[in-house]
Amino acid sequence: MALAPERPRIYEGTRIPSPTPTVLQVPADLKSSEDVLTVNFGPNHPSTHGVLRLVVDLHGEEVLGLAAVVGYLHTGFEKNMEQKSWWKAITYAPRIDYVSFQNNELVFVLAVEKMLGLEVPVRATWMRMLLAELNRIHSHLVWLGTAALELGAISMFWYCFRERDRILDLFELVAGFRMHTRYFQVGGLAEDVPPGFWDECAKFVELMPKAVDDYESLVDRSEIWLERTQGLGLLSADDAIALGQSGPVLRGSGVDWDLRRAQPYLAYDQVDFRVPVYQEGDVYARYRVRMEEMRESVKIVDQALRRMPGGPWIADDRKVVLPPREELHTSMESLIHHFKIVTEGFRVPEGEVYVAVESPRGELGCYAVSDGGPKPWRVKFRAPSFVALQATATAMSNALIADMIAIVGSLDTVMGEVDR
Amino acid sequence: MTEPWWISLIKAGVIVNLIMVAFAYTTWLERKLLARMQNRYGPNRAGPYGLLQPFADLIKLVRKESFFPVAAQHPLYIAAPIVSMFTALAAFAVIPFGAGWQIWHYHVNGEIANVSIALILIFALGSVGVYGAIIGGWASHSKYSLLGAMRTCAQLVSYEVSLALSVLGVVLMGQSLNLVDIVNKQGATIWFFIPQLAGLLVFVFAMIAETSRPPFDLPEADTELVAGYHTEYGGMRWGLFQTAEYVNMITLSGLAVTLFFGGWHGPYAPLGPIWFLLKVFAFVSVFIWIRASVPRLRYDQLMRFGWKVLLPVATINAVITALLVVWVS
Amino acid sequence: MLNFNRVPGLVEVQDRHGETTLVVDAPRVVDSALHLRDELGFNFLSDLAATDYLGWGKAGVSGYIGTPAGRDLNEPSTQGYQRLPGAKPQRFSISYHLLALREGAPRVRLQVWVDDGQSVPSVVSVWPTADWFEREAWDLFGIAFDGHPNLSRILMDDDWEGHPLRKDYPIGGEPVRFSGDE
């Protein structure tokens, strides 16, 4: 039952529309034609990942023109964070991308630490890495579930959310909250890891690869899934770089680039993992990259579990870190520091930094400017989803309506992060 | 064998109600089975095991506000679900569910109407049913509905061809278009799914497409077209479309059982209708299982599959069967 | 170590927090960008961030510098005089965070300074990904980019007034609701 053996290969040259790289224009000869139907997919539509609006020009089922309109979820996080102390602003960061919350928290905390020049204990570094990887699995699970749902594989959604819930349970166990944990504090972690965590996490590490096997049985080699994903949403390596794509989208286009390896932060240089790269540049390649990343992340979590060093979990810097609670009643100095950090916030030396981490969606950057005071002067997040959406016009050539859903899904955008 | 007209009328009343109940519990079965395949419980709040859920749904749908778009073409908009519903129900009239009984001194047939061209009647009604979806999609005056209606039109019309061709083998072997004759023939020889395996496969694929069930649910692909042709429908009008779809599924399952699996035949003859019902539900369960397991096809792939795979297979199957039938006789 | 001396329009090279900042002349930013992309291999524009420095180092803006009379007890975060941050050349800075996709992942920050009302040449022709970033900077800061193919608001409504991330844009907001007594 080979339906379509002819699959387009990755293209030569560039397909980025010019002059506007993010808008796919209807060909001039069809512009005034009555055959072109303009449809707004979104902001309310079952498969727009929230509130993405795609203004699509259709010729029958074929997508001729496309412009992505964003901003429906603009919440002014960056402006808000300018009004709060650095310490309070930590609670804002995870809410920007509510699917990879831990990575957002991490990048903000890393940026502040970089400006402070603060040394973080090893245990905190490893624990951060462990949680960031769990969060990567979480994010990919949400992606896989929803993307498969959009292609009609409804059961996948439930299986993915089954495992996702296990991860959220782990977050609740460690940090007390299932999503916006504020567990990463400047200088380390808010609390030590509870003893019950190791067993629970080990159980998860054991279970997860089997679950990935199940997902792969469902779709990986399924004829329909291959038909729906292969040769679609093509993005060549050069175009992907020019469009600033990062993460799985870039690796699915054949660029062997992962910040965890290229520019190791945390303890990524001490763990063993593989960076999956696929050359095809299509929806299937991106799907494969994410599936393998889940397996690799499980490996990193496993290594972190085994090799987690002991010691303190937060830096002992009284000007920045809240003093231990037991000291509040015995040490006047600690109490004063406590009051100062809580009311005024700690001061961050003047300067500007840009810190980037490999979030599940790609390069997540945080540009922070401090004027030496207790509040950020400016915080900007380099949101990988925001950039990924710019590639829709390029990836959408020769697509049908159904492909459009698959392509936008494969870019894995979270609108909270796009609009900030 | 003829029967007085009033017996047919009584039977029609009984059967329509039975089908509605069967439809209600098909939705229950679907939700329950899908849920269990997805590690969920499914409906379990309304009554024991959620058995009253269909009635709760019905009450909810009936009580909903009758809402329609300002720009809709009112008469057509209202007529569309009724057309769908009517054709879906009418098609069941010719499907035999039992051998017939002698009650008092009347003979009661195992179907509502014993028509000599029953098979053609079913396909004809199916073709009319397409209009429900097309008119509904067009009259809603919504772009999603329109796109959905276009897809429905193309999909249902193309798959009807394969559906009709796939049963040609059965017709040749049964040497009749009358479903009762075909079932009797199967009782006398073997169930036709063994010699007509290719026909059965084509029939099943075409049937999924005809009832727009996943993976061929393009007319209402919810993640692409919101809800396809019934995007702008709500309340019981939407409920009618939904009913029509499920009744169609039951009808076509019944047809498949009749044509390929020996209809009411089973180990203990007096239980005829029960066997028939069990077979139909087994068929429906397979549909649900398919829905749980595979992604949706794309529009052009669906068309290619219909015209380039199903149609040739069905044609070749019919030709070979014809040759064999001639050769044997 | 990369040699940035030949970057066109270079004004200053700063090295802080382990990051290199190249301040260039705003009108020549496209030349610098092309040089960095083609000669030095910075093929990846990570981020384009604008910053408003209005009120930088002046009392009352960041809320941490005391009054001449000493500490203001009514403002919890005032601490008497403190070292003022270094002055900034102009009101807005635009930072292009560049990355080279090669061994070692070198990064550099290309920075230009403009005043309110001045515009910057668009780098969309150099890195297509700058499209939305520049629209965002225009939307939130009101910095115009010359030669941008489609410079319109992106996050705010099309008919929004003002540019919200400017420091002089009021934050407003609703008072928090508490119970009626007092």
Add this chain to the structure above:
Amino acid sequence: MSPQPLDSLKGFAVTFRQLFKKPVTQQYPEYKRPVYPRFRGRHRLHVHENGLEKCVGCSLCAAACPADCIRVVAEENTPENRVSPGERYARIYEINMSRCIFCGYCELACPFDAITLGNEYEISEYSRDDLIYTKDMLLAEPMKKIPVADRELYDTPIPYYKEHS
């Protein structure tokens, strides 16, 4: 990678297998999964064993709150009206729960452990006014409907590394 026809059927086995597994859904209103001890739910104000309130009205929680949802108005304790062991007490203590983001900073900030985030998460109301929790509501005993997992295992009263390293 060309598709194998038989591989398309593997998914059917996966879905079929689930039929014989116990569903993972939790029957929520009847069954409440024990929350982990660090869970941050509805706030509570605490009292000392002698009946005095732990809160001394220092407003540190209000200062720490990123959502500005806490309001504290303090008043002097007098010999006739002694509410807390400190000099002052909170005459008004209110939390606007519809703004609260449950970050737990108030808990971290409080030097006297007077406010903690409890384990209750069923705090929906029909009106926004009902979500403004006054001091009496916060002091009241919680409904204690939600079980908590083993505190010994899932929380760290003493730093874990002191024993295990």
